[in-house]
Amino acid sequence: MGMERRKPHAISMWMCFALLLLVHSVHSFYLPGVAPQDFEKGDLLKVKVNKLASVKTQLPYAYYSLPYCKPKKIEDSAENLGEVLRGDRIENSPYEFKMREPQMCNVVCHVTLSDKEVKEFKEKIDGEYRVNMILDNLPLVVPFRRPDTDTLVYQHGFPVGFKAQYAGSKEERYFINNHLAFTVKYHKDEETDAARIVGFEAKHFSIKHVYDGKSDDSKTRLTTCDPHAKRTVTNSNTPHVVDDREIIFTYDVDFQESEIKWASRWDTYLYMADDQIHWFSIVNSLMIVLFLSGMVAMIMLRTLYRDISRYNQLETQEEAQEETGWKLVHGDVFRSPMNSDLLCVYVGTGVQFLGMILVTMIFAALGFLSPSNRGGLMTAMLLLWVFMGIFAGYASARLYKMFKGSEWKKITLQTAFMFPGIVFVIFFVLNALIWGEKSSGAVPFGTMFVLVLMWFGISVPLVFVGSYVGFRKPAIEAPVKTNKIPRQIPEQAWYMNPFFSILIGGILPFGAVFIELFFILTSIWLQQFYYIFGFLFLVFLILIVTCAEITVVLCYFQLCSEDYLWWWRSYLTSGSSALYLFLYAAFYFFTKLNITKPVSGILYFGYMLIGSYAFFVLTGTIGFFACFWFTKLIYSSVKID
Structure with a gap:
């Protein structure tokens, strides 16, 4: 009797446990920010950072594994099980915008690299790592034109840096992309002043910043990028070498009104491959397989119908001893x-x-x-x-x-x-x-x-x-009985x-x-x-x-x-x-x-x-x-x- 009383208790405990796991998993299945969000002019937009990814090494790293600018407190965003298994690590960042208020030459932070950090940057540049960011659940993309087709395509994230020869030297040096020119595209509601974000793009630059006086992240006056003098990084040709150690991270942000509606904002990200080749290949494969399947089905139906008719006819004529083929192995x-x-x-x-x-x-x-x-x-x-x-x-x-x-x-x-x-x-x-x-x-x-x-x-x-x-x-x-003694299989x-x-x-x-x-x-x-x-x-x-x-x-x-x-x-x-x-x-x-x-x-x-x-x-x-x-x-x- 005691066992009978404990069984329902054990079953109910297991059901509660399974239900908790299910609720937790389903709850993490949905992500914040998937639903449309309206922004008024001047609303604060917070950029989140994701992993550093490389198609060359296939080993992702957390954004703050490199000495990038950090907020006062690093906070992890809620991640579901699939994101964790993919290596995503979504965290907050010091990059903050105000909706529809352009900014120029904002200084994020001033960093002095140690020998170890210089080595880490060089390793990530050798590994062709790219930095991934997110704004309103949209990943950051870098637009560029293909030289062969002159079509505009997008790459996820911006590269950590690059290697190139510099100042006439034959030796390649490492350069870091420390300036970002963000472009936030939005779709404005005609009836209200609210807008929804439909695009998040960036251009990356390597620029050796020069400043007047002391370096204070909040008050630094850059001579290489001065909004008052309308001097931007595009006017400078001096890239920043990683070995220089002292790095100033800066960014611009511009807002562009777009005709793209919020429901179609992912189309830009999805149509990155050559869709014509994709569709043609699938349809071609479909037609070949359907044709072969039709032939196989027709042959099988005709052959089987003939076999079954012949075997049943042999049974009626009491000629079963002359059976051949698949009926012989029925036992x-x-x-x-x-x-x-x-x-x-x-x-x-x-x-x-x-x-x-x-x-x-x-x-x-x-x-x-x-x-x-x-x-x-x-x-x-x-x-x-x-x-x-x-x-x-x-x-x-x-x-x-x-x-x-x-x-x-x-x-x-x-x-x-x-x-x-x-x-x-x-x-x-x-x-x-x-x-x-x-x-x-x-x-x-x-x-x-x-x-x-x-x-x-x-x-x-x-x-x-x-x-x-x-x-x-x-x-x-x-459908048939099995013989006690196995039949010998012919050669x-x-x-x-x-x-x-x-x-x-x-x-x-x-x-x-x-x-x-x-x-x-x-x-x-x-x-x-x-x-x-x-x-x-x-x-x-x-x-x-x-x-x-x-x-x-x-x-x-x-x-x-x-x-x-x-x-x-x-x-x-x-x-x-x-x-x-x-x-x-x-x-x-x-x-x-x-x-x-x-x-x-x-x-x-x-x-x-x-x-x-x-x-x-x-x-x-x-x-x-x-x-x-x-x-x-x-x-x-x-x-x-």
């Missing part, structure tokens, strides 16, 4: 495979992935996960992964029971811990490397603890709930070799997504926004159809060759597309990226290994279910004694 086709427990685990994990990606893409296509919600996409994916654990447990338990398994708790533990455990170990090692580089990309201990709590506190219990429900369901019945032709057919099967699914994969890798590793979620959802549906069809075709050929070991083969056939994905990631690394630091290379291949592993589980599960449905369908359509 072995549903025999439990080797390592059936592992197959159940991977199928359950694949169902969890499939549910997570489908729901995420639907929300993203509807506009709920736009790039303006920093970290929202990653936060949503983590939450959905956790709550999709119930479907993982259900799928693995149902398949396990079909294989005559009885220890459902064992298969549940493997489903709950195998894939997340492997990924967590790789992630922990990579995070230790990032931590060793003192990068802000390292996940803090508190965030790591939250991830573990979500795993053990929500995901694992939900997997158990799903397994319990799935195992209580009646076992899936095979196979070279093209039906498992290794060869598995490798061939992964080409078509990879071909359906590799063009879109280029844009995804570019957005991740070259720090560009990815926003065409509608097309991504369409490509994902194409991937599902392609994985299903290629697996069914090769499974049919395998059964016609009297090889009934299709369980693992169906999973590996479409899952082998992950191998091509990883090889393409390696090709992308050597052709598109300029990473020279060993730690950065390890991080790239480590994260791409995790991504390829997840892609293997996803595509393998799709192929498995398609083949499972196909075999049940064809063997239930013929007359078998």
Whole structure:
């Protein structure tokens, strides 16, 4: 009786714990500043600073890791789980404007660098780091024109500095960008005097400031940039060398009225790539895959219809002894495979992935996960992964029971811990490397603890709930009986070799997504926004159809060759597309990226290994279910004694 009383208490405690985690995660999903904000003339605008980022090293650093000007008190902005995992560190800054009141030559601070700080600036300049800032949830961009097309494009953030030869010397020297000319674009309401910010741009300059008298940050009179004499930094040609140590940081701010409305202000940031090439590539891929899918479907339907008609006719003529092809193996086709427990685990994990990606893409296509919600996409994916654990447990338990398994708790533990455990170990090692580089990309201990709590506190219990429900369901019945003695598999032709057919099967699914994969890798590793979620959802549906069809075709050929070991083969056939994905990631690394630091290379291949592993589980599960449905369908359509 005592145990019965404690169970509801334990369940209620777990539910409260899960609810608290859910509320905290959902609350952090929404960011302040996403809703439109009206500003009157003279209202204070506060600029926030984000990480220092580089596409060369892929290691972000906090803004104040360099001796930039600091406010009286540094305050961290509220960050969601996705932002922390991305390495974002949003803090306040001493840069402050007044709405629609231009300023010129404002002195932010006067800094004297130590030897260590000079070295840090040089390292960041060598690493091609860029400084990221935010105003009213809009990231700072630097406009420039491409010399080849003369089109205006935008880069995120401004460079810390640059290297160049100076004063006739052949030796390159380091220069720091210490002056910023901000441009704030706003859209004014015709009826009221209020305005909304629709653009945040800047031009960067390196200028060796000269001042009269003593240096006082609030009263310094610069002769190189004097608003009273209408002298700006563009009139000076003397850049500031980092080795000069004494640096004065200054800025201008100008306000420009714009016709762009607040709802369209992100269009500037999203249309950075050549959209014509993007759209043409996706449509071209779509047409090719649809054409191939149509051919495969037509061949399969005609061939299967002929086979089933012939087999049923043979049964009526009592000529079953002359059977050939896939009907011969009907007594072995549903025999439990080797390592059936592992197959159940991977199928359950694949169902969890499939549910997570489908729901995420639907929300993203509807506009709920736009790039303006920093970290929202990653936060949503983590939450959905956790709550999709119930479907993982259900799928693995149902398949396990079909294989005559009885220890459902064992298969549940493997489903709950195998894939997340492997990924967590790789992630922990990579995070230790990032931590060793003192990068802000390292996940803090508190965030790591939250991830573990979500795993053990929500995901694992939900997997158990799903397994319990799935195992209580009646076992899936095979349409034919299984013989006690396995049938001998005849010698196979070279093209039906498992290794060869598995490798061939992964080409078509990879071909359906590799063009879109280029844009995804570019957005991740070259720090560009990815926003065409509608097309991504369409490509994902194409991937599902392609994985299903290629697996069914090769499974049919395998059964016609009297090889009934299709369980693992169906999973590996479409899952082998992950191998091509990883090889393409390696090709992308050597052709598109300029990473020279060993730690950065390890991080790239480590994260791409995790991504390829997840892609293997996803595509393998799709192929498995398609083949499972196909075999049940064809063997239930013929007359078998």
